[in-house]
Amino acid sequence: MATMELTKVLRFSAAHRLMSPALSRVENRRLYGACVRGHGHNYALEATVRGVVDADGMVMDAAALEQAMQTVVDLVDHRDLSRDVPALAGTVTTGENLVATFYRMIDRALPPGRLVRVAVVETENNRFEYEATGEAP
Amino acid sequence: MATMELTKVLRFSAAHRLMSPALSRVENRRLYGACVRGHGHNYALEATVRGVVDADGMVMDAAALEQAMQTVVDLVDHRDLSRDVPALAGTVTTGENLVATFYRMIDRALPPGRLVRVAVVETENNRFEYEATGEAP
Amino acid sequence: MATMELTKVLRFSAAHRLMSPALSRVENRRLYGACVRGHGHNYALEATVRGVVDADGMVMDAAALEQAMQTVVDLVDHRDLSRDVPALAGTVTTGENLVATFYRMIDRALPPGRLVRVAVVETENNRFEYEATGEAP
Amino acid sequence: MATMELTKVLRFSAAHRLMSPALSRVENRRLYGACVRGHGHNYALEATVRGVVDADGMVMDAAALEQAMQTVVDLVDHRDLSRDVPALAGTVTTGENLVATFYRMIDRALPPGRLVRVAVVETENNRFEYEATGEAP
Amino acid sequence: MATMELTKVLRFSAAHRLMSPALSRVENRRLYGACVRGHGHNYALEATVRGVVDADGMVMDAAALEQAMQTVVDLVDHRDLSRDVPALAGTVTTGENLVATFYRMIDRALPPGRLVRVAVVETENNRFEYEATGEAP
Amino acid sequence: MATMELTKVLRFSAAHRLMSPALSRVENRRLYGACVRGHGHNYALEATVRGVVDADGMVMDAAALEQAMQTVVDLVDHRDLSRDVPALAGTVTTGENLVATFYRMIDRALPPGRLVRVAVVETENNRFEYEATGEAP
Numbered sequence: 125m126a127t128m129e130l131t132k133v134l135r136f137s138a139a140h141r142l143m144s145p146a147l148s149r150v151e152n153r154r155l156y157g158a159c160v161r162g163h164g165h166n167y168a169l170e171a172t173v174r175g176v177v178d179a180d181g182m183v184m185d186a187a188a189l190e191q192a193m194q195t196v197v198d199l200v201d202h203r204d205l206s207r208d209v210p211a212l213a214g215t216v217t218t219g220e221n222l223v224a225t226f227y228r229m230i231d232r233a234l235p236p237g238r239l240v241r242v243a244v245v246e247t248e249n250n251r252f253e254y255e256a257t258g259e260a261p
Numbered sequence: 262m263a264t265m266e267l268t269k270v271l272r273f274s275a276a277h278r279l280m281s282p283a284l285s286r287v288e289n290r291r292l293y294g295a296c297v298r299g300h301g302h303n304y305a306l307e308a309t310v311r312g313v314v315d316a317d318g319m320v321m322d323a324a325a326l327e328q329a330m331q332t333v334v335d336l337v338d339h340r341d342l343s344r345d346v347p348a349l350a351g352t353v354t355t356g357e358n359l360v361a362t363f364y365r366m367i368d369r370a371l372p373p374g375r376l377v378r379v380a381v382v383e384t385e386n387n388r389f390e391y392e393a394t395g396e397a398p
Numbered sequence: 399m400a401t402m403e404l405t406k407v408l409r410f411s412a413a414h415r416l417m418s419p420a421l422s423r424v425e426n427r428r429l430y431g432a433c434v435r436g437h438g439h440n441y442a443l444e445a446t447v448r449g450v451v452d453a454d455g456m457v458m459d460a461a462a463l464e465q466a467m468q469t470v471v472d473l474v475d476h477r478d479l480s481r482d483v484p485a486l487a488g489t490v491t492t493g494e495n496l497v498a499t500f501y502r503m504i505d506r507a508l509p510p511g512r513l514v515r516v517a518v519v520e521t522e523n524n525r526f527e528y529e530a531t532g533e534a535p
Numbered sequence: 536m537a538t539m540e541l542t543k544v545l546r547f548s549a550a551h552r553l554m555s556p557a558l559s560r561v562e563n564r565r566l567y568g569a570c571v572r573g574h575g576h577n578y579a580l581e582a583t584v585r586g587v588v589d590a591d592g593m594v595m596d597a598a599a600l601e602q603a604m605q606t607v608v609d610l611v612d613h614r615d616l617s618r619d620v621p622a623l624a625g626t627v628t629t630g631e632n633l634v635a636t637f638y639r640m641i642d643r644a645l646p647p648g649r650l651v652r653v654a655v656v657e658t659e660n661n662r663f664e665y666e667a668t669g670e671a672p
Numbered sequence: 673m674a675t676m677e678l679t680k681v682l683r684f685s686a687a688h689r690l691m692s693p694a695l696s697r698v699e700n701r702r703l704y705g706a707c708v709r710g711h712g713h714n715y716a717l718e719a720t721v722r723g724v725v726d727a728d729g730m731v732m733d734a735a736a737l738e739q740a741m742q743t744v745v746d747l748v749d750h751r752d753l754s755r756d757v758p759a760l761a762g763t764v765t766t767g768e769n770l771v772a773t774f775y776r777m778i779d780r781a782l783p784p785g786r787l788v789r790v791a792v793v794e795t796e797n798n799r800f801e802y803e804a805t806g807e808a809p
Numbered sequence: 810m811a812t813m814e815l816t817k818v819l820r821f822s823a824a825h826r827l828m829s830p831a832l833s834r835v836e837n838r839r840l841y842g843a844c845v846r847g848h849g850h851n852y853a854l855e856a857t858v859r860g861v862v863d864a865d866g867m868v869m870d871a872a873a874l875e876q877a878m879q880t881v882v883d884l885v886d887h888r889d890l891s892r893d894v895p896a897l898a899g900t901v902t903t904g905e906n907l908v909a910t911f912y913r914m915i916d917r918a919l920p921p922g923r924l925v926r927v928a929v930v931e932t933e934n935n936r937f938e939y940e941a942t943g944e945a946p
Contacts, residue, residue: 404664
């Protein structure tokens with residue numbers, strides 16, 4: 125009985141800026157650098173499920189995983205993450221915070237215990253990843 | 262003493278279709294979607310070995326790993342995986358089942374305990390991965 | 399007045415084999431090599447239109463170009479090009495013949511004179527391209 | 536005497552939205568689709584120069600080309616192209632308009648007649664390209 | 673409290689050759705194959721840190737990670753790794769040995785316990801990776 | 810009768826350095842920058858042929874094109890281009906000079922008039938390309 129992982133990748137294009145309301149303009153600039161200015165990315169969203177391969181040769185229905193991810197993409201694609209996405213309101217849109225939010229959304233849409241990892245890739249040089257540890261991110 | 266991983270990647274182009282003889286046409290279509298039709302991919306096969314770095318600066322002879330993987334590629338490259346590959350006869354050629362089969366073939370060709378992970382990448386959006394857990398997949 | 403080009407890329411996964419009914423098995427094998435066997439690819443379809451940039455800042459409506467290309471993709475995605483696509487019946491499915499067929503289909507769906515180039519990319523090592531010269535391919 | 540082309544690529548991340556002040560909200564939405572909303576991309580900027588290979592084996596000083604391109608990138612990287620870039624004020628930030636603007640800026644910074652082509656790649660599926668024709672874009 | 677990973681990637685171009693002074697010419701050739709000859713790569717250097725996401729939404733200051741990696745890149749970029757880099761003197765420049773050296777250099781430049789993984793990618797087909805195990809590589 | 814282009818891509822890994830014997834050390838350094846030091850790349854070699862599509866659906870025998878390119882790759886792969894390749898002796902190994910040399914070698918190995926373009930890609934940010942104009946490069 126093989127324990128296998130399936131990873132799917134979806135892409136979206138969004139704007140964001142890093143600015144914390146708890147910090148002064150100078151502190152924001154020192155902390156987040158050029159990212160305090162409005163800019164954007166072609167993001168990749170990767171989600172991984174794990175499980176035993178069933179009689180149909182699958183870890184889980186890949187269409188169900190894609191649907192759970194697409195729900196996230198529909199909320200963020202061609203949006204400004206720092207202004208126009210209610211699920212991210214009050215969140216500084218760092219890659220880390222995006223991953224945590226997306227993990228919770230995808231996890232809720234899947235059978236318990238299947239989702240093991242979510243990653244957000246901002247550019248080919250920046251990757252953020254959360255791996256399940258038994259507690260919510 | 263460093264414990265290190267080496268991953269090699271080989272590529273092949275193959276046709277396949279997902280259709281289980283145990284299921285009706287309607288059930289196959291519901292389960293596998295458009296994949297019930299004959300289609301194909303440029304696949305990537307990734308294999309990872311782990312070990313202590315020896316005096317020559319290597320985890321293991323990379324040529325031996327490549328040779329073990331090439332044996333698999335020679336069986337599947339420019340083939341229809343669902344009809345023309347004896348090693349896959351009777352197997353629904355999902356990514357999960359391909360990984361399990363390829364893992365066993367590569368593992369047998371290497372010294373025991375060296376192979377730790379095999380992945381099959383169907384498209385840039387679909388990745389299947391098996392990680393060794395002490396039992397055969 | 400700028401003359402500009404816009405290129406869009408769509409992807410599809412398909413099976414094919416190269417075998418000419420006009421040739422013997424031996425001749426086919428000598429001519430097409432391993433491609434006489436059923437195999438497949440993740441193809442990219444690229445189409446380029448050219449024109450003057452209009453007052454809206456566009457060469458042409460990108461959605462119209464995408465729609466014309468999608469019509470092609472709907473016919474070939476998750477299909478066996480050598481057996482299941484009526485538009486390719488009687489055609490040896492070389493990259494060259496695919497490009498010529500796809501060019502004619504996309505060109506018919508666009509305003510006259512806008513399409514200037516179509517390419518089919520079989521693998522990262524094989525690219526086929528047709529550039530308009532005033533006569534149909 | 537070889538006539539050769541050299542192409543350099545630089546990357547930047549920026550936000551933008553497509554909205555023409557000359558059009559109503561409904562017309563903008565119909566024309567530009569989801570791009571009327573603020574979003575962003577990891578852009579690639581490609582510039583090509585052509586010339587005879589000199590005694591040093593170069594078409595032109597690659598550092599000079601890179602410097603001319605970097606001047607553009609410094610203006611647009613980590614910016615909102617539709618609000619924060621004076622050189623783009625009053626311009627709908629379609630790929631076509633970006634290319635035309637960037638072409639003029641790079642061309643002015645190079646010896647006359649060397650720049651032959653500039654491309655802006657928005658995503659792996661959208662490419663905009665201007666090729667010199669003897670007149671300014 | 674999420675435990676998150678951040679991975680950054682930097683690139684450099686370097687020459688190297690694999691030749692052990694402890695071995696004869698014939699033995700080197702048998703062991704390292706064509707790599708005994710001087711050649712080179714566009715390398716990617718990947719470094720991953722892990723931690724709890726802080727109030728600013730970050731695992732750690734990404735600029736500090738990049739600075740630690742840049743120190744390595746400054747030593748090796750546009751160099752011959754087998755002759756011109758003091759930090760690698762006496763080391764056969766296999767991917768495994770490069771990773772071990774780079775891991776120690778980056779680890780020393782970061783707060784203790786944050787660095788968890790370093791990878792060196794030689795080509796799209798060869799990847800070397802060291803994951804922290806509590807002892808130095 | 811379609812006129813079509815076929816492009817094949819092969820890859821090789823090589824070392825090089827840019828240093829002209831006609832120049833002083835200071836002049837070399839000013840002209841070629843960091844490239845005066847020994848370094849290396851994963852190069853891509855692209856060659857394009859053009860022609861009418863024949864009855865077999867091909868512009869030309871793709872295996873013949875690949876063989877002509879492989880002859881070049883065999884001379885340069887896992888070599889130091891600036892020291893170990895007789896065909897490049899006396900040549901400063903800029904991308905421009907590499908393309909010119911490779912073009913002549915591939916052109917000689919093909920039927921006259923078929924080769925129309927050769928490119929050498931040093932990194933994802935540097936591309937050198939020669940297009941046939943009726944005279945040798």
